[in-house]
Amino acid sequence: MNIFTTVISGGIEQMYQVLSNEQHLLVMTDSNVIKLDKVQSLVSSLEKQGYQYTLISDLPAEPTNHDVESLIDKLPAAVDVVVGIGGGSVLDISKLISVLYASNTDHLDNFNRLLEGEKPAARIPLVLVPTTAGTGAEATPNSIIALPEKATKVGIISPVMLPDYVVLAPELTTSMPPHITASTGIDALCHLIECYTASVANPVGDNYALIGMQKFFSNIEQVIEKPQDLMVRLNLLWASYYGGASISHSGTHLVHALSYPLGGKYKIPHGLANSLLLVPVFKFVQPHCVDKLADVYRLLPHADLTLNSEEMSLALVAYIEQLVSKLALPTYLNEIGITRDDLPELARNAMNVTRLINHSPVAVNEESVLSIYQSITK
Known part of the structure; x- marks a missing residue:
């Protein structure tokens, strides 16, 4: 696992430089980002070029521990690479999920241990594509999760959560209100x-x-x-x-x-x-x-x-x-x-x-x- 990030800028198509169609990708985004023409085109292109992928496109904003628990039930049994495309919430969840896949234990048990303060020790390969110019989540070792019962948030933090690759694609930010x-x-x-x-x-x-x-x-x-x-x-x-x-x-x-x-x-x-x-x-x-x-x-x-x-x-x-x-x-x-x-x-x-x-x-x-x-x- 590499904890040194390579940053690529210029356009979302640059992502093909770091992906292999021999890998099973878990592509994660939200219901707004998936509607962007460039993202739609990317997903269609993945299919046409024979990439194996699972798409989860309904990630919530400001995710809570309950949101993550619900997401865990939808995850495929195994993937090779996590690709997060979205704002800070999407990127934070993508980092967290890449950690859960690196453990041999049950995803939910692993998540609860992380909430209790256990430090992430490993993750599977991770590519992050920010669609907002603000959170900087693609460059942080953090995953921030809201805890409604405690009326606050918790940060799950470890250098291993830094991604392998960041793709800065400015065309994905032009549709923001x-x-x-x-x-x-x-x-x-x-x-x-x-x-x-x-x-x-x-x-x-x-x-x-x-x-x-x-x-x-x-x-x-x-x-x-x-x-x-x-x-x-x-x-x-x-x-x-x-x-x-x-x-x-x-x-x-x-x-x-x-x-x-x-x-x-x-x-x-x-x-x-x-x-x-x-x-x-x-x-x-x-x-x-x-x-x-x-x-x-x-x-x-x-x-x-x-x-x-x-x-x-x-x-x-x-x-x-x-x-x-x-x-x-x-x-x-x-x-x-x-x-x-x-x-x-x-x-x-x-x-x-x-x-x-x-x-x-x-x-x-x-x-x-x-x-x-x-x-x-x-």
């Missing part, structure tokens, strides 16, 4: 800027984060104005990939910790939850990471380099706030059906995401987390 393009794009920014400012930040992760943020800031506004521009789309796919690579070497912190309860209990899409929390979290942490936020500000296309570091860090947060507004994303929890009465439970559940809370650049408690939620609730 503007609000999905926007929210997934902000999700990529969250990965990059959180990893860069995390307590566990390091030079390797920082390098990925800075490259990714430069690509993000240079293309995020253009993609709304020119949604069919494949080079802009590809640059955002690279920004997303670098976000995932940053996570692999560092880790996200408060934006993700506070967004997990929104997805775990309320099924709020991950990118949308992060876009709501990005600005209030960075207003909160700005005094504690001035120099790093000034570094990020210098990447903006129209940065004012005459400002001092404090001014740059504040200007960056102001720019991000304007960007979220320009992308027409919600800015208050009330807009997604959450009221002030819900906030104490959200704060308690967020504090349980200790893996991410511990990465914060400043110590937090339940009261400070509650204050962040309150700042975006009318």
Whole structure:
């Protein structure tokens, strides 16, 4: 098993470089992605060229442990390669399933042990094709599963979950509605800027984060104005990939910790939850990471380099706030059906995401987390 990923960019047809029709493929996607002309063409081509494959095309968004249990019942007895084509949820499930096939034990028993904290030790060959430029799941060693009974999510994490191949095909992202393009794009920014400012930040992760943020800031506004521009789309796919690579070497912190309860209990899409929390979290942490936020500000296309570091860090947060507004994303929890009465439970559940809370650049408690939620609730 190879845990070093090869990235191929240019188009979904590039996938034939890494597949053999002597292998039985498990192709996994969701009900929206399977409707894309390019994906339909790929599936038809697999059949015409004699590939053996099983297609599962109804994977859920924000998958729960119950969703995975239901999926396990549908899996074929054996496959040689897992191919995941979709957004973060599809890619996360694909990684998880590739691990389950590598074990000689019952899939369901193996899954339950992973939920309880056992680390994945092996997987079968894995190819991932992202269809959104945001989650970076194709570059992370994580599979995130929602636990509705606990109103949160859990991360199953191991380097063995990094894929053998990633195919960056910008034509698969052009059909995304503007609000999905926007929210997934902000999700990529969250990965990059959180990893860069995390307590566990390091030079390797920082390098990925800075490259990714430069690509993000240079293309995020253009993609709304020119949604069919494949080079802009590809640059955002690279920004997303670098976000995932940053996570692999560092880790996200408060934006993700506070967004997990929104997805775990309320099924709020991950990118949308992060876009709501990005600005209030960075207003909160700005005094504690001035120099790093000034570094990020210098990447903006129209940065004012005459400002001092404090001014740059504040200007960056102001720019991000304007960007979220320009992308027409919600800015208050009330807009997604959450009221002030819900906030104490959200704060308690967020504090349980200790893996991410511990990465914060400043110590937090339940009261400070509650204050962040309150700042975006009318």
